[in-house]
Amino acid sequence: MGDAINGLHHVGHIVRDMREAMELYRRLGFTVPAPAYPVLPRVAGGPAEPFGVANTHVHFPGGFVELVAVVDDTGRMPAGARPIPLRVPDDERPRLTAAIRATAANITSFLERFEGLHIMIADTPDIDGVAARLASAGVVHGGVHAVQRPVETGAGTRMEPARYLEISAPGLPAGRVPEGRIGFAENAPGEQPHIDHPNGATGLAGCVLCVADRDLPETEHRYGAYFGERLDRAKLTVVPASALAGLLPGERPAALPAFAGYAVSVRDIAATERLLRGNGVPATRTGRGEVLVPAAAALGTAITFRQDA
Known part of the structure; x- marks a missing residue:
């Protein structure tokens, strides 16, 4: 064992503003649950305040897209957000606070590179x-x-x-x-959630990693070590920067190396395209007949919709 990979577990879209991201994803036709905001008293006996990193998951059978944002200094939460109390003994609060701050700093460092896709987790x-x-x-x-x-x-x-x-x-x-x-x-073994999405999305179908042309051999070797020489099992495509526009028309990498986008399978590609256009979302067709929402219109990550086989 050890080489069993069942595709993508999830991808993580790092965003600056959770409200804006949720609005975008709903216009894209996804069902977006209320985000979870950890809350913790900053001092013993003080009020619980939003702190650290907030997220929500756009669920599919067997996987999800995670929207992630750092809680700003105002501690504001979107309407309907779910506060998640972090209960910890007073003597453990400094350690937990430091760990949360480190996580927030990590997410902030991603945003300093670019707003977009920074997380790819394979399922096993x-x-x-x-x-x-x-x-x-x-x-x-x-x-x-x-x-x-x-x-x-x-x-x-x-x-x-x-x-x-x-x-x-x-x-x-x-x-x-x-x-x-x-x-x-x-x-854990058990029933996977089934969420109906207005755009007909049925699952995560792939992820694109863009690298400098000169780094392509090293990256393919590195990912071969990660995934056992079979990137297709993780639904990952590694593409040199010179070929990105051929795969995702009009796209240019925000940085190198970087995840340039991800793909979602849908029940009816024509119906998905009509929904996107009806919601004012710019969309084009790729050479393979997929529907592409450019990164410039999707908070830094290209999103491809493809017909479910």
Whole structure:
């Protein structure tokens, strides 16, 4: 085992303004749940205030798009946002506060590069096997961690366990590679959420990584070590900068290396295109007949809609 990959677990779209991002994604035809905002008293006995990093998940069967924003100094939350109380003993508050600040600083560093896609996590049913394979291949990672993540169901939001690991690159902070955050996640067995999206989206279909032409061989070698020489199993396309416009017409990389965009499968591509145009979203057709919303209209990431096979 250790080479079992079931495509994308999720991609992370880092945005400056959660309200703006939610409005955009709803115009794109996605169902967007209320975002979660951690709240914590800054001092013992003080009021709980939004703090750190907020997110929401656009769910598909087996995967999701995560919208991520740093909570600003005003602590404002969008209407309907879900405050998530962080309960911690007073003597542990400094440690937790420092960890949250470090996470927020990491997200801020992504935004300093560009607003857009910075996170790609592959799905695996055997994360312990993946961890062992990576270690044997000399790939540095931070070990397997357990978390709880919100999952939308017909009966509301429930917390489900998940396990993940992040890959690290030499000379960069833990959990970072040159293009952002890469890793693997394993969901607990159980029913996957099914969310109806007005645009007919059925799942995450792919992710595009753009690199400098001279760096293409090294990047393909590096990702071969990550994913066992089979990038297609992770639904990842690595493209040199000179070829990006051929794959995503009109697109130019905001930085190199960088994730240039992601793809979503839909039930009826013509109906999706009508919805986008009806909502005032600029969209063009690619040479392969897919519908492309350019990064300039989608907060820094190109979004491709393709017919579900």
